[in-house]
Amino acid sequence: MSFLAQPISTIPELTDQVTKQAFPEGNLYMRIRNELGCIYSERDFATLFPPRARLSFAAWRLVLITIMQYIENLTDRQAAEMVRGRIDWKYVLGLELTDSGFDSHVLSEFRTRLLEGSPEKRLFELVLERLKQCRLLMSGAKQHTDSSYVLATLRSLNRTEKVAEMLRATIHALAIVAPTWLRQHLTPEWFERYFPQIEEYRVPKTEEARNTYIETVGTDGIKLLQAIYAETTPPGETLRAVEEVETLKQLWVQHFYFEAGQLCWREVKDIPTVPLRHNLPCAGEACYVEKRGIKKQGYEEHMSEGYTQQQVRLLTHELIKNSTKVCSLQFK
Known part of the structure; x- marks a missing residue:
């Protein structure tokens, strides 16, 4: 990868005008940009790359693309096409309407960096901190904790x-x-x-x-x-x-x-x-779970959320347990 240290950009005038005409009431991605800002900056990913390493597409944009890719359940190729063709994606990413995007392999390489650097806790806390600044999440507010399942999204094989x-x-x-x-x-x-x-x-x-x-x-x-x-x-x-x-x-x-x-x-x-039984060859840690009469293959999860009657419920703590590892993300 080649690197170009790109600052958090403002939304280009033409992109702003066309997107607002196409979505006069806005949509999810426009609200993310308008209400939460870009959330991330280049310095949040500095530890993931060697000092001389360079990215051809800004890291803060790549992580937002990864989130939007997850929301819409897209492949890397499809996500890259969205960046090239969706005006609301260009809006949230601060791109010109004529921007040609990037090659889809960049997303795979970026995810590899994320997995190797394990920055998930820091990135999660940045989102929660931004929600706190927007007064959508209050320290010391009510917390609700419950357990459920994060099931392995894998089909059963014969x-x-x-x-x-x-x-x-x-x-x-x-x-x-x-x-x-x-x-x-x-x-x-x-x-x-x-x-x-x-x-x-x-x-x-x-x-x-x-x-x-x-x-x-x-x-x-x-x-x-x-x-x-x-x-x-x-x-x-x-x-x-x-x-x-x-x-x-x-x-x-x-x-x-x-x-x-x-x-x-x-x-x-x-x-x-x-x-x-071993049911998932490529996800052996997704173990068999039986709870409250439900029998499924996957992960046991405990989630905490902050909420009040006037505000939306927001995830503040996540604990995922399986047979081999425990990972925890928590906002303090």
Whole structure:
């Protein structure tokens, strides 16, 4: 990325005029800009980049785009198109109507910086501080805390798709940790079989073909695990520490067994009960939750919100618990 330290800009005159004509009553994004300002500035992201690193698009704009992208459930490519074509997005970002935006890969690179720098607490507190300045949030006001679920937004996979996707995810993880070792243990057909994401439409439809496919996947998984746990494997300790490898091992125990030296696919009645299963290969920390008669796969969440009868309810504290980690954001 190349960097251009861009200050928080005012809204260009033509952008302001056209947007207000198109939305005479305003909309969500215009209210964010008018009532909350830009919230963030370049200095809020200074610690995420090396001193000489430079961004081609202002960091404060990228974080606002990421928020709007989440609101509308957009891909990076779609979000980049919105920046180029939506006048209300140009309004909140302070861009000229003729601004051509940026390449969508910039969003992915920026999110990587955010994940590595872990600034979520600071960014959350900046929003809350701005709400306090606008008198939408008052220190010492009433707090309401309740627990609910933040569920993993992932579809449930059928058994065949699930084990194949887990093997694919493990291969991709090993390709990062030990690419040379992996090339020595993969056969050419594995690249065609496991390089693309496993989707239901790619799984054979007939029972006979599906059984053959799952036997192949099961055998490939066993070969990979045997190679990883072989005493002669040079980087064995490193490979065994990969999270996907441990999940793959547990998933294979749950869905396969050996009989007379032959790998067999377990019947549904023989697999573990739902709370003990690994259901989401790419989100193993999203555990099974049962509460008040509701059974779901995801995360348990506790949320606190500040409220009065005259004001809107605003989130001030969030605690998300799962089987491996706890993260907490709190306004003080």
